[in-house]
Amino acid sequence: MAGAGFEAVSSDAAETRKFMEEKMHRNFYRILKKLLYFILAGVILSGSAAWAAEKYYYDWTAPPEIASMKNPYSGNPGVRKEGGAVYQKWCLRCHGRKGDGEGSSSLSLRIPPGDFTDKKRMNAQTDGTLFWKVRVGRGEMPPWQLILRKEEIWKAIGFIRKFSK
Known part of the structure; x- marks a missing residue:
């Protein structure tokens, strides 16, 4: 059992x-x-x-409603000096004294800064497009809307335009 x-x-x-x-x-x-x-x-x-x-x-395409915006300071030569001061303080390090993208900090960047002396490229960019790109930034370019007022950005764009003339 x-x-x-x-x-x-x-x-x-x-x-x-x-x-x-x-x-x-x-x-x-x-x-x-x-x-x-x-x-x-x-x-x-x-x-x-x-x-x-x-x-x-x-x-890096600006929305159409912004790309079509006109620089409210365009044609005002006195404003260009103010834009130059903004450029010198905030843009010079990367974009360079000549606006050619060869500033003192440009070598440390993975992507070279924009060359404002390139007439073809600059003519293809509306003031509204440049305004948007400066405001929102991309990659190593900071969104300047956190630091600069709209008026300062517009004035800097007026100054930047002189590099491609």
């Missing part, structure tokens, strides 16, 4: 063990499946974030 009871216990243990192995196997694949979904979601999200960042970096 002792042997019969042992076989019954042994048989139950084997079935329990088999049941537990199957359950662990199913749980493993369920967890693996969830993990793969999370990894896939991460890849998709990081790819879309990288795409958005790349689009932001390369597509």
Whole structure:
């Protein structure tokens, strides 16, 4: 009789063990499946974030309503001096004394600062576009809207324009 009871216990243990192995196997694949979904979601999200960042970096286009804005100080020669003071204080380090993008800090930047002496490039930029770019910044160029008033930015743009004349 002792042997019969042992076989019954042994048989139950084997079935329990088999049941537990199957359950662990199913749980493993369920967890693996969830993990793969999370990894896939991460890849998709990081790819879309990288795409958005790349689009932001390369597509530095001002909204049309801002690009069409006119410089309220355009044609006022006295204002150019004030714009020069703003340029000297805030822009000179990167954009240089000649506006050619070769300022004292330009060598430490990953992307060279804009060259305001390039007539073709500067003629393609409206005052509104320049205003927007200065205000919002990009990459290593800070968003100057946090430091400069709108009037100062407009005056600096008037000054910057002289480099491409």
